[in-house]
Amino acid sequence: MAYTAESIEQLAEQFAQLPGIGRKTAHRLALFVLKMSREEVDRFAHALVNVKEKVRYCSVCSNITEHDPCSICSNPKRDRVMICVVQEPHDVIAIERTNDFKGLFHVLGGALSPLDGVGPEDLRIKELLQRASQSEIEEIILALNPNVEGEATTLYLSKLLKPLGVKVTRIARGLPVGSDLEYADQATLSRALEGRVAV
Amino acid sequence: MAYTAESIEQLAEQFAQLPGIGRKTAHRLALFVLKMSREEVDRFAHALVNVKEKVRYCSVCSNITEHDPCSICSNPKRDRVMICVVQEPHDVIAIERTNDFKGLFHVLGGALSPLDGVGPEDLRIKELLQRASQSEIEEIILALNPNVEGEATTLYLSKLLKPLGVKVTRIARGLPVGSDLEYADQATLSRALEGRVAV
Numbered sequence: 001m002a003y004t005a006e007s008i009e010q011l012a013e014q015f016a017q018l019p020g021i022g023r024k025t026a027h028r029l030a031l032f033v034l035k036m037s038r039e040e041v042d043r044f045a046h047a048l049v050n051v052k053e054k055v056r057y058c059s060v061c062s063n064i065t066e067h068d069p070c071s072i073c074s075n076p077k078r079d080r081v082m083i084c085v086v087q088e089p090h091d092v093i094a095i096e097r098t099n100d101f102k103g104l105f106h107v108l109g110g111a112l113s114p115l116d117g118v119g120p121e122d123l124r125i126k127e128l129l130q131r132a133s134q135s136e137i138e139e140i141i142l143a144l145n146p147n148v149e150g151e152a153t154t155l156y157l158s159k160l161l162k163p164l165g166v167k168v169t170r171i172a173r174g175l176p177v178g179s180d181l182e183y184a185d186q187a188t189l190s191r192a193l194e195g196r197v198a199v
Numbered sequence: 200m201a202y203t204a205e206s207i208e209q210l211a212e213q214f215a216q217l218p219g220i221g222r223k224t225a226h227r228l229a230l231f232v233l234k235m236s237r238e239e240v241d242r243f244a245h246a247l248v249n250v251k252e253k254v255r256y257c258s259v260c261s262n263i264t265e266h267d268p269c270s271i272c273s274n275p276k277r278d279r280v281m282i283c284v285v286q287e288p289h290d291v292i293a294i295e296r297t298n299d300f301k302g303l304f305h306v307l308g309g310a311l312s313p314l315d316g317v318g319p320e321d322l323r324i325k326e327l328l329q330r331a332s333q334s335e336i337e338e339i340i341l342a343l344n345p346n347v348e349g350e351a352t353t354l355y356l357s358k359l360l361k362p363l364g365v366k367v368t369r370i371a372r373g374l375p376v377g378s379d380l381e382y383a384d385q386a387t388l389s390r391a392l393e394g395r396v397a398v
Binding site: 022052 | 207217227232249252
């Protein structure tokens with residue numbers, strides 16, 4: 001576009017490649033950056049590069065960290081008999097926010113998805129099996145997303161893990177807290193009935 | 200948050216200061232950056248800094264540009280008898296996209312808003328009056344946002360501009376193309392009736 005600054009267009013292009021940011025929003029963000037102070041923009045640019053420079057994957061659980069092993073794996077207060085298996089690092093954050101889990105994590109890096117070309121060798125499954133066969137491990141909690149890919153991965157992993165003599169569980173599927181039974185979809189309601197517990 | 204990388208948190212904070220990006224989205228974007236290649240991240244960081252380094256305001260119309268005067272003000276093919284007054288640089292882009300205006304622009308840098316502490320001295324009004332008093336200028340088109348601030352600024356500017364002997368117009372308010380009359384709000388419908396034209 002000849003009627004605006006070339007570098008604004010270039011920055012807008014960069015924003016537009018981020019997930020969930022369309023062309024118009026990208027443009028708005030680029031113009032916002034123009035109004036930020038030079039120091040703020042430098043801090044932003046530095047934070048971007050910093051992520052690539054400092055962040056690595058924990059050699060034990062594959063979560064993102066700046067120090068290997070990560071703060072969870074190296075924390076002596078964590079319960080070392082349980083491993084919670086999740087798809088992505090942000091799932092670790094979500095579970096930690098509940099303050100209800102004191103065990104260790106294992107980040108798979110995704111879920112099985114043949115359509116997207118994600119097979120078992122693309123996930124950190126081998127590493128999980130190694131950890132699960134350690135004598136101190138008593139339970140593996142599968143906390144994958146409750147969608148087709150997550151379900152398939154849950155079944156796949158439970159078949160591999162059970163022969164190791166470890167207890168394998170999965171997080172419950174049911175009605176979200178604060179929701180209306182009336183508006184629940186059929187699949188969720190089926191799972192909620194199936195997973196009913198004594199009161 | 201101790202259970203993730205510090206630099207991810209720092210980058211998320213940077214994203215969260217952008218307009219329309221909340222804490223969760225900021226986090227998602229930071230994790231996305233982690234998956235980008237080092238080259239892509241460097242390009243992004245460079246584009247950010249570049250905007251602050253290269254972009255300046257056109258000394259004639261105050262639009263953003265890398266070369267002063269901007270490509271519109273320095274284009275000999277533009278019609279130099281008309282000036283379209285807008286609030287922000289993105290409004291210039293919107294009007295240019297229509298391909299219906301071949302005159303010059305004047306970017307005010309906002310609209311009068313006493314509640315936000317924006318008075319006439321905060322906008323490029325003095326510069327507009329100077330340009331409007333040049334002998335070749337025949338028409339000033341006020342294209343401010345159709346909200347309270349834009350309306351107030353339109354009235355304020357028209358009072359200042361009319362004594363200069365220049366024709367002052369404003370863009371039409373009415374029903375958006377493709378909308379339903381049934382769902383139009385009362386104010387828009389009133390303006391549409393008021394601005395009716397012969398067919």
